[in-house]
Amino acid sequence: MKKISLLLLAFLLIITTVACSPKTETPDSPDLVQEESPDVEPQEEPVEPKGTIILSTTTSTQDSGLLDFLLPIFTEETGIEVKTIAVGTGKALQMGRDGEADVLLVHAKADELTFVEEGHGTERRDVMYNDFILVGPVDDPLNLKADHPNNILEGLKVIANEEVTFVSRGDDSGTHKKELSIWKAASIEPAGDWYLEAGAGMGDVLKIASEKQGYTITDRATYLSMRDTLDLDIIIEGDENLFNQYGVIPVNPNKNSNINGEGAIEFMNWITSQRGQDLIKEYGVEEYGQPLFIPNAE
Amino acid sequence: MEIKINNLEKYYDSRKVLDIDSLTIEKGKITGITGPNGCGKTTLLNIIAGLDKDYKGSITYDGLALNRQVADKMTLVFQKPYLFKRTVYENIEYPLKLRGMNKSEIRPRILDILKRLEIENLMEKKAHLLSGGESQKVALARALVFNPELLLLDEPTSNIDPEAIEILEREILRFNQETGGTVIIVTHNLEQSRRLGHRIIEM
Amino acid sequence: MDYILQGFKEAIKLIFSLDKEVINIVSLSIIVSTSATILASLISIPLAVYFGIKKFKGKRLFSRITYTLMSIPSVIVGLVVAILLSRRGPLGYLDLLYTKKAMIIAQTLLVIPLVFGLTYGLTKSRGDLIEKVAFTLGANRWDTIILIIRELKIDILVNIATAFSRAISEVGAVMIVGGNIKGYTRVITTTISMMNSMGDYPMAIALGIILLIISFVIHSLIYSYSQED
Numbered sequence: 044m045k046k047i048s049l050l051l052l053a054f055l056l057i058i059t060t061v062a063c064s065p066k067t068e069t070p071d072s073p074d075l076v077q078e079e080s081p082d083v084e085p086q087e088e089p090v091e092p093k094g095t096i097i098l099s100t101t102t103s104t105q106d107s108g109l110l111d112f113l114l115p116i117f118t119e120e121t122g123i124e125v126k127t128i129a130v131g132t133g134k135a136l137q138m139g140r141d142g143e144a145d146v147l148l149v150h151a152k153a154d155e156l157t158f159v160e161e162g163h164g165t166e167r168r169d170v171m172y173n174d175f176i177l178v179g180p181v182d183d184p185l186n187l188k189a190d191h192p193n194n195i196l197e198g199l200k201v202i203a204n205e206e207v208t209f210v211s212r213g214d215d216s217g218t219h220k221k222e223l224s225i226w227k228a229a230s231i232e233p234a235g236d237w238y239l240e241a242g243a244g245m246g247d248v249l250k251i252a253s254e255k256q257g258y259t260i261t262d263r264a265t266y267l268s269m270r271d272t273l274d275l276d277i278i279i280e281g282d283e284n285l286f287n288q289y290g291v292i293p294v295n296p297n298k299n300s301n302i303n304g305e306g307a308i309e310f311m312n313w314i315t316s317q318r319g320q321d322l323i324k325e326y327g328v329e330e331y332g333q334p335l336f337i338p339n340a341e
Numbered sequence: 342m343e344i345k346i347n348n349l350e351k352y353y354d355s356r357k358v359l360d361i362d363s364l365t366i367e368k369g370k371i372t373g374i375t376g377p378n379g380c381g382k383t384t385l386l387n388i389i390a391g392l393d394k395d396y397k398g399s400i401t402y403d404g405l406a407l408n409r410q411v412a413d414k415m416t417l418v419f420q421k422p423y424l425f426k427r428t429v430y431e432n433i434e435y436p437l438k439l440r441g442m443n444k445s446e447i448r449p450r451i452l453d454i455l456k457r458l459e460i461e462n463l464m465e466k467k468a469h470l471l472s473g474g475e476s477q478k479v480a481l482a483r484a485l486v487f488n489p490e491l492l493l494l495d496e497p498t499s500n501i502d503p504e505a506i507e508i509l510e511r512e513i514l515r516f517n518q519e520t521g522g523t524v525i526i527v528t529h530n531l532e533q534s535r536r537l538g539h540r541i542i543e544m
Numbered sequence: 545m546d547y548i549l550q551g552f553k554e555a556i557k558l559i560f561s562l563d564k565e566v567i568n569i570v571s572l573s574i575i576v577s578t579s580a581t582i583l584a585s586l587i588s589i590p591l592a593v594y595f596g597i598k599k600f601k602g603k604r605l606f607s608r609i610t611y612t613l614m615s616i617p618s619v620i621v622g623l624v625v626a627i628l629l630s631r632r633g634p635l636g637y638l639d640l641l642y643t644k645k646a647m648i649i650a651q652t653l654l655v656i657p658l659v660f661g662l663t664y665g666l667t668k669s670r671g672d673l674i675e676k677v678a679f680t681l682g683a684n685r686w687d688t689i690i691l692i693i694r695e696l697k698i699d700i701l702v703n704i705a706t707a708f709s710r711a712i713s714e715v716g717a718v719m720i721v722g723g724n725i726k727g728y729t730r731v732i733t734t735t736i737s738m739m740n741s742m743g744d745y746p747m748a749i750a751l752g753i754i755l756l757i758i759s760f761v762i763h764s765l766i767y768s769y770s771q772e773d
Contacts, residue, residue, distance in 0.1 A: 131743075
């Protein structure tokens with residue numbers, strides 16, 4: 044057995060060496076690299092790499108797939124690599140305060156304005172909004188869809204009165220804050236066995252709501268992207284209380300020398316430019332028949 | 342009763358370690374087996390005890406093939422005895438409990454065997470902390486207490502003080518005389534086989 | 545750097561003020577992981593001893609598979625259990641996903657290979673002699689398994705403690721099948737993970753300290769017990 048193991052090991056070593064060698068040997072064979080694409084039409088001159096920015100954003104932009112669509116285009120056009128850290132809005136703002144991110148894309152307008160006022164960010168611009176929806180069991184036991192199709196405040200009142208399972212993000216995220224602000228607008232303090240605080244991302248919360256056949260407030264994008272795996276329907280939508288504004292904030296570069304201030308500003312300018320806004324409007328149409336985010340930069 | 346061995350061969354990998362054409366061991370007798378190291382004495386004992394089933398040839402006990410029922414009638418005391426991590430009393434109690442005896446039956450038997458081997462004072466001691474001689478006495482007591490038909494002993498007195506050897510030999514002889522039990526003792530000590538054995542086999 | 549120190553201060557305060565939420569979370573962790581460890585031990589220790597002393601064809605391959613499964617990632621166990629228990633899954637009718645029971649099931653499955661592998665290895669190396677002695681004294685297979693467990697109980701206890709440590713410190717499986725629901729399925733590790741993503745360090749640090757203390761206490765108990773013996 045030992046012999047065979049040794050042989051295997053040697054074999055693996057050889058493979059790795061061979062597989063790695065072209066990279067290390069490129070100085071020896073410059074022609075070969077050239078030859079690979081000699082006759083291809085001269086493409087647009089690739090943009091010089093201009094470093095990396097760290098984008099701290101919310102899980103909803105990541106989970107909806109918007110960033111996976113936008114960022115490669117941004118990198119191609121500007122030469123700036125983007126490292127995305129998808130966390131709750133609370134944590135995203137905290138990362139900004141600690142100087143651990145270069146630019147933020149978040150959705151908690153009041154907190155964002157405070158953030159800039161306190162000097163953690165240089166400015167804040169509107170980027171886009173999406174809307175939230177109340178989803179629930181397909182058979183809608185509370186009959187909310189029929190009774191209050193566009194009135195989230197009335198809908199929540201019925202849920203709280205009947206003490207039907209409602210799953211909350213409970214994670215201090217922008218969506219969580221949004222949800223709490225709607226409860227507040229409905230003058231209800233949600234608590235009790237029926238109110239489940241998941242402390243998890245939107246995807247997990249949707250799954251929990253589906254398993255427990257409860258109601259939850261979700262962003263449309265995440266719901267649409269997971270619709271096929273859930274036993275949940277849209278119950279209430281289109282209420283103004285359910286709109287959700289995203290903003291972009293470059294982190295104050297004076298915090299530490301690692302912050303890429305220029306890259307951050309370039310990102311802000313790009314995403315609020317006509318080009319960035321058009322791309323946002325385009326995303327999701329093909330797959331869901333409707334855009335997931337509505338651009339509204341000024 | 343007798344043990345009959347025919348054409349017994351045992352291999353480790355491809356090396357032959359045991360080769361016995363024909364051997365009969367008589368009932369009620371003490372048989373000493375001697376021979377140099379590595380001649381297969383211990384292997385033979387393990388095969389008879391049913392611990393080693395990987396051999397060629399035939400062994401019968403009273404005309405029966407070696408099976409669980411046969412194995413229950415015999416016991417083996419190892420050169421380095423393994424005692425359970427419990428008291429001496431509980432060690433000796435173990436084979437009796439396996440045989441379903443009740444407590445009132447067990448206690449006098451254990452007290453009796455402890456007395457014979459002169460280890461009453463060790464009764465409540467933890468067995469795995471005893472000295473070599475003490476351990477060997479407990480191991481023999483644990484073997485004798487259920488009156489086996491056949492007692493297999495593998496170098497029971499190596500590295501033991503003379504006083505303990507005397508007690509062990511005395512009790513082996515007494516077991517044979519009083520119960521008519523058969524004994525096979527493997528020893529490299531020729532003196533000992535002469536002292537104990539009715540018959541001596543040189544391997 | 546200040547927030548780290550601040551975090552520690554508030555963490556200590558949380559622990560000593562016996563914060564109700566902290567107590568709930570810690571006791572749920574202990575209940576879930578203890579149940580899982582006990583279940584896994586009852587199932588796998590006798591089997592491990594049985595296979596440890598048994599001689600059979602392919603035992604080497606069997607050992608290798610066993611040792612591989614010992615380090616199965618908890619997220620994989622969580623994923624499999626979640627798929628089985630979800631409403632659309634084969635066991636969906638049991639309505640167990642996102643409950644304590646689901647967490648116990650997942651952790652049980654997670655540590656079964658661990659308890660089994662450790663005890664199997666132990667028996668393979670130390671059970672042979674005990675088995676021989678048991679055989680010569682007339683023990684049947686079941687008697688022998690009981691005897692070996694009793695003789696190796698200290699080492700087996702250490703194995704059980706190792707399994708408990710793994711269970712209580714894993715986050716992947718309980719997060720997936722429990723969902724980290726406050727007051728229902730929120731345990732130490734899922735809270736730490738959540739608090740970190742919320743940027744709320746004091747609670748995370750407090751729970752981290754408690755997790756370490758639990759591990760320390762358990763291993764100290766086992767150590768002193770083994771010294772006594």
